[in-house]
Each structure stands twice: as structure tokens, then as C-alpha cells.
Amino acid sequence: MAEQAIPTSGTAERDAGPIRARKHRGATSGASRPATIYDVAAAAGVSHQTVSRYLKGFEGIRPETRAKVERALADLEYRPNLTARSLTTGRSRRIGALTHDIDKYGPSKLLGAASAAARDAGYVLDIVTLDTGDTASITQALAMIAEHDVEGILALSSTDEMTSAFERIDFRVPALIATELDEPVRVESQLATVGMPALVRHLSSLGHRTILHLAGPSQWSAARNRTRALASATAEDGLTIVRTIEGDWSAASGYAAIKVLADLDATAIVSANDQMALGAMLALGERGLSVPGDVSVTGIDDIPDAAFFCPPLTTLRMDLNGSGRDAVRELISRIDGSEAHDPRAVQSELIVRRSTGPAPR
Amino acid sequence: MAEQAIPTSGTAERDAGPIRARKHRGATSGASRPATIYDVAAAAGVSHQTVSRYLKGFEGIRPETRAKVERALADLEYRPNLTARSLTTGRSRRIGALTHDIDKYGPSKLLGAASAAARDAGYVLDIVTLDTGDTASITQALAMIAEHDVEGILALSSTDEMTSAFERIDFRVPALIATELDEPVRVESQLATVGMPALVRHLSSLGHRTILHLAGPSQWSAARNRTRALASATAEDGLTIVRTIEGDWSAASGYAAIKVLADLDATAIVSANDQMALGAMLALGERGLSVPGDVSVTGIDDIPDAAFFCPPLTTLRMDLNGSGRDAVRELISRIDGSEAHDPRAVQSELIVRRSTGPAPR
DNA sequence: AACGGCGATGTTACCGGTAATATCAAGGAG
DNA sequence: CTCCTTGATATTACCGGTAACATCGCCGTT
Known part of the structure; x- marks a missing residue:
């Protein structure tokens, strides 16, 4: 007063x-x-x-x-006033996050984890979503992010278009694509229960020898990674991938893949994610095939709903929280110039449920 | 040179x-x-x-x-340099978005739509996620957003805690909670096929008279809204809600609700979202009840997977894209001081699939 | 007692824009 | 022919901080 x-x-x-x-x-x-x-x-x-x-x-x-x-x-x-501070210091405490398919489980889970990790480090995420995955739209989104003065850029969808955009553009700030590691690291002590080898061994031990592979879209690095891991694990255990059908991650694509098939030729279906497995199981039911009586089905991700599919889905639980968090930490350490953490492979764990069973004779 | x-x-x-x-x-x-x-x-x-x-x-x-x-x-x-510009003009072209449960379908869908609408208007979303929904964590998140100099604040999770935080705090900028409208607007020409009345009429016409209601968590305004809509529609059509069980939106909670029940007492289950319906259907199966032979089940949202549940789920498709977009437009118009659009009710449409059928005698 | 060093604080410049005001040349009116 | 007006452009101030440098009072030294 x-x-x-x-x-x-x-x-x-x-x-x-x-x-x-x-x-x-x-x-x-x-x-x-x-x-x-x-x-x-x-x-x-x-x-x-x-x-x-x-x-x-x-x-x-x-x-x-x-x-x-x-x-x-x-x-x-x-x-x-962070704006004023950032004008002089050049530190905006903002990270640009680029994503599409944000309503899908993987990207949104990654985003949530990334955002939490960013918040804990005092950063916020500036998110820009892409309607389409084409190069023009990525470029435009990146320009938009750049104007907003971010200290780093994080892509949450790892597709070929994204990768090539990242290679082509000079961001002037650290940029990172959150993705599953291309070469899965083997955790020696847990080898038997971790990841794709565990999944394949599980099928193998149930007597399965022939596998139908429902792959993810090949321009996604996660899809290629999973396909490669499956190929390597089946080779090791002597199983045969009799057929590979490429879907788009959606249940609809899994359903369509199985629906149009003349002959299944396999006793097990390994899907690159849980949604496609869900669609596949419905199509199998409509063909009069029972899961797991006639065909075993597995997914990847362990989305929360997977435990309540009919039947509940055997799947690989991916630690997407961990990878989202690690990606942000890695990016922030690059921003700060501090030493980067060791890049860790996504941890995954085999979750056995009722969608897998002994192979029919 | x-x-x-x-x-x-x-x-x-x-x-x-x-x-x-x-x-x-x-x-x-x-x-x-x-x-x-x-x-x-x-x-x-x-x-x-x-x-x-x-x-x-x-x-x-x-x-x-x-x-x-x-x-x-x-x-x-x-x-x-947007930072410099915003220092003088006070316009940062940023909207703070507050959310938790971002990996759930509703919030992430809203976020995607909001982000797209924001981008089209030249804004980016600064997202801050909440680990927990308690007041302290909301308050802290809001303080963080405020420092980051946003022009408006948008909450994507409409819970009582969020509402009370919004009422208590003076933001100095427009703030808005994206939510389903409390009083559904009736589109006269489409009354029969739109929204909860259509869903109830559908059940009624199949001969159902008794309903078990799987409600969402009551601190969510969307849950209360859906519950109210169901109550009003059943009253109108002369159906009875014999029991209401409150879940937490998850399939696990829907499963648990049905699993522990001594007696079903109803021929139809109306769930406040698709996930709880999924869990309920699994529990029904484990009790030896068939869907829709013994019990009909409906959801709300029409998540992409719902069409591939076993059986495919009858549900109300909610236009979450529309409401996310509308929320951002509304917020931006308040920021710009221009006239607000008319608040529109969330459009919903009855999608009939195989989880509903004639009531058993 | 004069002085150098140093800790605490004040003053000025600067970040990259926008807004307000000043300047300057050309053209029209008296 | 001079003065005023006006359109185009230049100069200065300001947004709210941080960084660099300046100042000032107090201390111990010889």
C-alpha cells in the first residue's frame, strides 16, 4: 500500500x-x-x-x-519469465517432439514416458503431430519446431521417412529418433527368458515347427528389428517361417491377412504386435480354427488389453516406458554436453498366456 | 566474402x-x-x-x-526467433496441455486431435504429463506450464481434481478442460441413431429389460456424463439398471467386476468404455456364459480394436477427434478474443456388432 | 597511514525482436 | 519560392532476463 x-x-x-x-x-x-x-x-x-x-x-x-x-x-x-531468460541464455528448456499415430499404443506410451522424463529434468515437450508420414509433412513440422526454439528434437516414430529427414536436415540442435535398438543386446544371465529368443523357444518347446509371420510395416525400424530378431531366433532353434505377411500394425490388417489366406501352412502365428494378433485370432475363429487348439498366436508389446483377449495373448512385454525415458535422458545429456548413457536395448519379457499351446499333430 | x-x-x-x-x-x-x-x-x-x-x-x-x-x-x-518476438509481443504461440493417462485411448486421441488443430492455427502444444491425479501434482504441473509462457492452458483429463485445481488457480491466461458436454445435445433429425438413446433403444428392441452398468470412475466427468445419459435413456425406454459397478476404465477392472459377481441378474451389460467391456466379456466366458447368447455387452468409444474383439463389440463411436479439435479452437478463440464457437456436444454414433443379440427367455 | 586485494553490490551492455518516434526527401498549396 | 504534409525509412526505447565490468567499503600489510 x-x-x-x-x-x-x-x-x-x-x-x-x-x-x-x-x-x-x-x-x-x-x-x-x-x-x-x-x-x-x-x-x-x-x-x-x-x-x-x-x-x-x-x-x-x-x-x-x-x-x-x-x-x-x-x-x-x-x-x-522463461522467455526472457531463454533469449539471453539460449536455453529454452524445451524439447521438440515429433510424432504421428499418437493414438496408437507404442508412440503414445513412448510419449508419456518421454514427457515424464523431460518434466523431471525441468524440460517440457513441444509436440507437433504429423498427419501423414511423408517427407514434406515431416520437413514442415521440423521447420515449425525449429522456430519454436527447442534445445533438442525427439522423434517418436521411427520410420524410413523420419530417418531420412533427420539425415538431410541440419537442426543445429541435438536430434534423436526413439527406436528399438537395431541389434538386440543379449543379457546373458537372462537369455532364456528375455525377448524374441525366449518367445521362439517357447513355441519350439510346444512342438511348433512352422510359423506364419505377421510383420509390421517395413518402413518402421521397429518392424524390421522385430522381423530380424524373429529370423535369427527361428534359425537358431530350427523353426521355419513358412510365410511372412506385412500388416500396418492395426487389428484390421491382421484380420485381413488371415482372412484371405487359402492355406495356413503353419501351426503358429507370430505377430509383430498385439493388435494384429487380435485381428488374426478373430479371423482364425471365423475359419473354424481354435486358438490355441489348432493354431497358437503370439503378439509383441503386451498392451494392457492383451491379457483380456479371447484367449488372453501370449506376448513379449516391451519396456516402452524405459525406452521413452532413456531417449529423453540421452537427448538431454547431449544437450548438456555431458557423457551419454550407454544405449540400452529395449528390455522385453515373455508373458505366457492361453493363446499358445501344444502344436496339433 | x-x-x-x-x-x-x-x-x-x-x-x-x-x-x-x-x-x-x-x-x-x-x-x-x-x-x-x-x-x-x-x-x-x-x-x-x-x-x-x-x-x-x-x-x-x-x-x-x-x-x-x-x-x-x-x-x-x-x-x-520466436523467443525474441514473444518477449516483446507477449504472444508465444504456445498452449500448455496437461494430461495424465496419456497412454489410454481417450486422452491420447484427444491430444492428437488437439495437437493437429493447434498446429493448423500456428500453435504448438507444450505438454506436461501427470504421474498421479492428486491436487499437489496438478498444481506443480501448472506452475511449470505457467513459467513456460503459454498463451492458454488445456487439460485433457477431466477429473474432479483437475476441475477444482482449475477453479482455484488464477492462470492469467485462458484455461479450458476438454470434456464431453454434460448435457448431451439432441440432434433431432438423427435422434434414433445417435448416442446413448440409440444404444438403449437397440437393447430394448432386442428384448432386454435388465441392465448391469459398468461405470467409469466417478471423479471423471466423462464417466458421470455417460452414467447420466444411460440413466435418462433407460428411464425413457422403461429399462431397469439392476446394478452399477464402478471400474477404472481398464479391462482388468471390467474383468474383476464380473468375475466376483454372485449373480448377474441382467441380460445386458452396458460398459462406460470398450476396455471394461472387453474384460467383462472374458469373465463372462469363464463363467460359461456366451456373448451374445446369454448376455449382450456394449461399450463406448469404438476403439479401433473393438471391431476385432471376440465377439466384435457393439459400441458408441465417440468423435474424440472432433472434441479435441473443438477444444483447441475454443481456447484459441478465447486467446484471440474473438467470438467463441458454439460448444458442440460430442457426436456419437451407434455401431452394432455381434456382442449384442436377442435377450434370452 | 597509504595501498592492494577482495567480497558485495551496482551499472551497463546485450539477446532479437516490435513499437513509438524521429528524420528526410518529394510533392502540393499558398 | 517557401512551408507544410506525407510516405518511406531510420533511430531509439523497450520486453525481462543474464553476463561482464565498474564501484565501493573494509580488511590486512609494511
């Missing part, structure tokens, strides 16, 4: 100093614009630089000065 | 003028920092203000001046 913008006494004049005048801010709080460090400095009777130093955590401030600043900060409900 | 930061001749001095000196930028392009309007102005031999005016689309610029500016802009690959 006593404080005014225009000095009316010698004391006030000395306190305020010849600092840049603020035109507004009558009372200490209210509907006026948020307080700046200049307002705080004036209220505390110090220079704005002292306030800035305090906020930065600078030690060498006398206790009484410190107390005045703290008091003023609290009185004025000061909140730093 | 000929241009240098330090004037070495009268000509250069006149061209550059007594403007703030730039220390860097030797060649016109390369690994140096991005060009500013001052660089462009120097290259074009005009003042930075002329460049600014050009960028703003100001008309009164002489054609030859305009040409010089355009040339310089292209040569230097100028990209505006």
Missing part, C-alpha cells in the same frame, strides 16, 4: 535508484502484470542484478540482503 | 550504419549462428526496422527496397 511507482520522497528516490522506471504496478499484488526482477529489486531496495544472483543460487550475498530479496520475492509472488 | 563486421571503408560504414555491431558471421552461410534481422538489414543495406516491417507484411515499402530485403532474407536463410 505504501509503495508507489513514482518516488515522492528523498528516501524513496534513493531506494529506487536511477533504474529503469516501471510504469505500472500500483499495489503489491492484484490483476496487474506479473512481477519482474526489477519490481522485486525495487521492493527490496537492491539492484536487479542482486535479485538475479539470488535466483541463480549465488552464495556471496549478505544474510540481510538475502532476507530482503526473499521477502520481496514472496510479497510480489515473483515467477521467472 | 566482401562483408566484414568491422567497417573498413566509408562505403561499408554508411551501409552498415551506426547500428549495433555483430561480432560473428563472416560468410553468408555455414555453421555460425542463425541470421537475425540485423544481419538481414546489414546485408540488404536497410535498417532492421524495414526488415521487420517487411516480415509483418507492411505494404508501404518501395519495390526496390522490398527486393533487396527479399534477396537478403533468402541469402541468409533467415528464420524468425
Whole structure:
């Protein structure tokens, strides 16, 4: 109440100093614009630089000065203006996230994990979604992100178009595509229960020798990765992939793949994700084939619904939370110039449910 | 090549003028920092203000001046710095989005639609996710968003905690919770095929009179909205809700609800979303009840997988894309101070599949 | 007692834009 | 022919911070 913008006494004049005048801010709080460090400095009777130093955590401030600043900060409900800070420091504490298919399980799970990891590190994610996966739309989205002054760029959909855009464009900031590692790392002590080898061994131990592979779209690196892992694991265990059909991750594509097939030729279907497995199981039912009596079916991801499919789906649980988090941490460490963490393979774990059973004779 | 930061001749001095000196930028392009309007102005031999005016689309610029500016802009690959612009204008072109359960279908679908609508209007979404829905975590997230200088705030999860946080906090910017409208609007011409009344009429016409209601968590406004719509529609058609069990949207909760039930007492189960319906159907199967032979089951949302459940699920397709888009448009119109659109009810459409059939005698 | 060093604080410049004001040349009126 | 007006452009101030440098008072030294 006593404080005014225009000095009316010698004391006030000395306190305020010849600092840049603020035109507004009558009372200490209210509907006026948020307080700046200049307002705080004036209220505390110090220079704005002292306030800035305090906020930065600078030690060498006398206790009484410190107390005045703290008091003023609290009185004025000061909140730093990140825009102004980022203009001088170049640090915006923002990461651009690029994604399409955000309503699909994988990308949205990754996004959630990435966002949580970013928040914990004091960053927010600027998200830009793509309607289509074509190069033009990716380029345009990247331009949009770039204008918004992000410190790093994270892509949550790892397709060939995305990869090529990332290789072609000079971002001036660290950029990263969150993806499953191309070469799965073997965790020696858990080899038998981890990942695709475990899945294949499970099928093999049930007597299956012939596999129909429902693959993901080949321009996705995750799809290629899964296909490669399956090929390598089946080769090792002596199983045969009698047929590979490429879907688009959707249940509809899994359904269509099985529906149009003249002959199944296999006792097990290994799908690159749970949704396609779901579609496949429905189509099998409509052909009069029972799961797992006639055909065993497996998925990948372990989406929450998979445990309630009919029958509940045997699948590989992917640690997408972990990979989203790791991707952001890796990106932030590149931003900060600190040492990168070791890139870790996505952890996966075999979840056996009722969709797999002994191979029919 | 000929241009240098330090004037070495009268000509250069006149061209550059007594403007703030730039220390860097030797060649016109390369690994140096991005060009500013001052660089462009120097290259074009005009003042930075002329460049600014050009960028703003100001008309009164002489054609030859305009040409010089355009040339310089292209040569230097100028990209505006949104941070600097937003510091003076107060327009950041950012909307803060607050959400949890982003890996669930509803929120992620809303987010995708919101992001697309924002992008089309030149905004990006700053997303902050919540681990938990409690008030403290919401408050903290909102503080984080506020620092990041957004022009509006959009919540994508409409729970009581969110609502109360929104009422308690003064954001200084428009804030909006994306939610289904509390009072469904009736589209007269389509009354019979739209929304909950259509769903109930469908069950009624199949001879069902008793309904078990699998409700969503009551702190979600969408859950309350759906429950209310069901109550009103059943009352109108003379059906009885014999029991209401509250789940948490997950298939697991739908499964558990039916699993522990001593007696079903109803010929139809109306679930507040598709996932709980999925869980319920599995539990029904395990009790030896067939769908739809013994019990009919319906969901809400029409998630992409619902058409491939076993059996495929009769459900209400919700236009979440539309509501996400509308929420952002509404928010942006409030930001711009323009007239708000009419709030529209979420459009929903009855999708009849095989999970509903004639009531058993 | 004069002085150098140093810790605490104040002053100025700068980030990259936009807004407001100033300048300047050309054209029209008196 | 001079003055005023006006359109085009230049200059300056400002947004809210941070960084670099300047200042000032107090201390111990010789």
C-alpha cells in the first residue's frame, strides 16, 4: 500500500535508484502484470542484478540482503519469465517432439514416458503431430519446431521417412529418433527368458515347427528389428517361417491377412504386435480354427488389453516406458554436453498366456 | 566474402550504419549462428526496422527496397526467433496441455486431435504429463506450464481434481478442460441413431429389460456424463439398471467386476468404455456364459480394436477427434478474443456388432 | 597511514525482436 | 519560392532476463 511507482520522497528516490522506471504496478499484488526482477529489486531496495544472483543460487550475498530479496520475492509472488531468460541464455528448456499415430499404443506410451522424463529434468515437450508420414509433412513440422526454439528434437516414430529427414536436415540442435535398438543386446544371465529368443523357444518347446509371420510395416525400424530378431531366433532353434505377411500394425490388417489366406501352412502365428494378433485370432475363429487348439498366436508389446483377449495373448512385454525415458535422458545429456548413457536395448519379457499351446499333430 | 563486421571503408560504414555491431558471421552461410534481422538489414543495406516491417507484411515499402530485403532474407536463410518476438509481443504461440493417462485411448486421441488443430492455427502444444491425479501434482504441473509462457492452458483429463485445481488457480491466461458436454445435445433429425438413446433403444428392441452398468470412475466427468445419459435413456425406454459397478476404465477392472459377481441378474451389460467391456466379456466366458447368447455387452468409444474383439463389440463411436479439435479452437478463440464457437456436444454414433443379440427367455 | 586485494553490490551492455518516434526527401498549396 | 504534409525509412526505447565490468567499503600489510 505504501509503495508507489513514482518516488515522492528523498528516501524513496534513493531506494529506487536511477533504474529503469516501471510504469505500472500500483499495489503489491492484484490483476496487474506479473512481477519482474526489477519490481522485486525495487521492493527490496537492491539492484536487479542482486535479485538475479539470488535466483541463480549465488552464495556471496549478505544474510540481510538475502532476507530482503526473499521477502520481496514472496510479497510480489515473483515467477521467472522463461522467455526472457531463454533469449539471453539460449536455453529454452524445451524439447521438440515429433510424432504421428499418437493414438496408437507404442508412440503414445513412448510419449508419456518421454514427457515424464523431460518434466523431471525441468524440460517440457513441444509436440507437433504429423498427419501423414511423408517427407514434406515431416520437413514442415521440423521447420515449425525449429522456430519454436527447442534445445533438442525427439522423434517418436521411427520410420524410413523420419530417418531420412533427420539425415538431410541440419537442426543445429541435438536430434534423436526413439527406436528399438537395431541389434538386440543379449543379457546373458537372462537369455532364456528375455525377448524374441525366449518367445521362439517357447513355441519350439510346444512342438511348433512352422510359423506364419505377421510383420509390421517395413518402413518402421521397429518392424524390421522385430522381423530380424524373429529370423535369427527361428534359425537358431530350427523353426521355419513358412510365410511372412506385412500388416500396418492395426487389428484390421491382421484380420485381413488371415482372412484371405487359402492355406495356413503353419501351426503358429507370430505377430509383430498385439493388435494384429487380435485381428488374426478373430479371423482364425471365423475359419473354424481354435486358438490355441489348432493354431497358437503370439503378439509383441503386451498392451494392457492383451491379457483380456479371447484367449488372453501370449506376448513379449516391451519396456516402452524405459525406452521413452532413456531417449529423453540421452537427448538431454547431449544437450548438456555431458557423457551419454550407454544405449540400452529395449528390455522385453515373455508373458505366457492361453493363446499358445501344444502344436496339433 | 566482401562483408566484414568491422567497417573498413566509408562505403561499408554508411551501409552498415551506426547500428549495433555483430561480432560473428563472416560468410553468408555455414555453421555460425542463425541470421537475425540485423544481419538481414546489414546485408540488404536497410535498417532492421524495414526488415521487420517487411516480415509483418507492411505494404508501404518501395519495390526496390522490398527486393533487396527479399534477396537478403533468402541469402541468409533467415528464420524468425520466436523467443525474441514473444518477449516483446507477449504472444508465444504456445498452449500448455496437461494430461495424465496419456497412454489410454481417450486422452491420447484427444491430444492428437488437439495437437493437429493447434498446429493448423500456428500453435504448438507444450505438454506436461501427470504421474498421479492428486491436487499437489496438478498444481506443480501448472506452475511449470505457467513459467513456460503459454498463451492458454488445456487439460485433457477431466477429473474432479483437475476441475477444482482449475477453479482455484488464477492462470492469467485462458484455461479450458476438454470434456464431453454434460448435457448431451439432441440432434433431432438423427435422434434414433445417435448416442446413448440409440444404444438403449437397440437393447430394448432386442428384448432386454435388465441392465448391469459398468461405470467409469466417478471423479471423471466423462464417466458421470455417460452414467447420466444411460440413466435418462433407460428411464425413457422403461429399462431397469439392476446394478452399477464402478471400474477404472481398464479391462482388468471390467474383468474383476464380473468375475466376483454372485449373480448377474441382467441380460445386458452396458460398459462406460470398450476396455471394461472387453474384460467383462472374458469373465463372462469363464463363467460359461456366451456373448451374445446369454448376455449382450456394449461399450463406448469404438476403439479401433473393438471391431476385432471376440465377439466384435457393439459400441458408441465417440468423435474424440472432433472434441479435441473443438477444444483447441475454443481456447484459441478465447486467446484471440474473438467470438467463441458454439460448444458442440460430442457426436456419437451407434455401431452394432455381434456382442449384442436377442435377450434370452 | 597509504595501498592492494577482495567480497558485495551496482551499472551497463546485450539477446532479437516490435513499437513509438524521429528524420528526410518529394510533392502540393499558398 | 517557401512551408507544410506525407510516405518511406531510420533511430531509439523497450520486453525481462543474464553476463561482464565498474564501484565501493573494509580488511590486512609494511
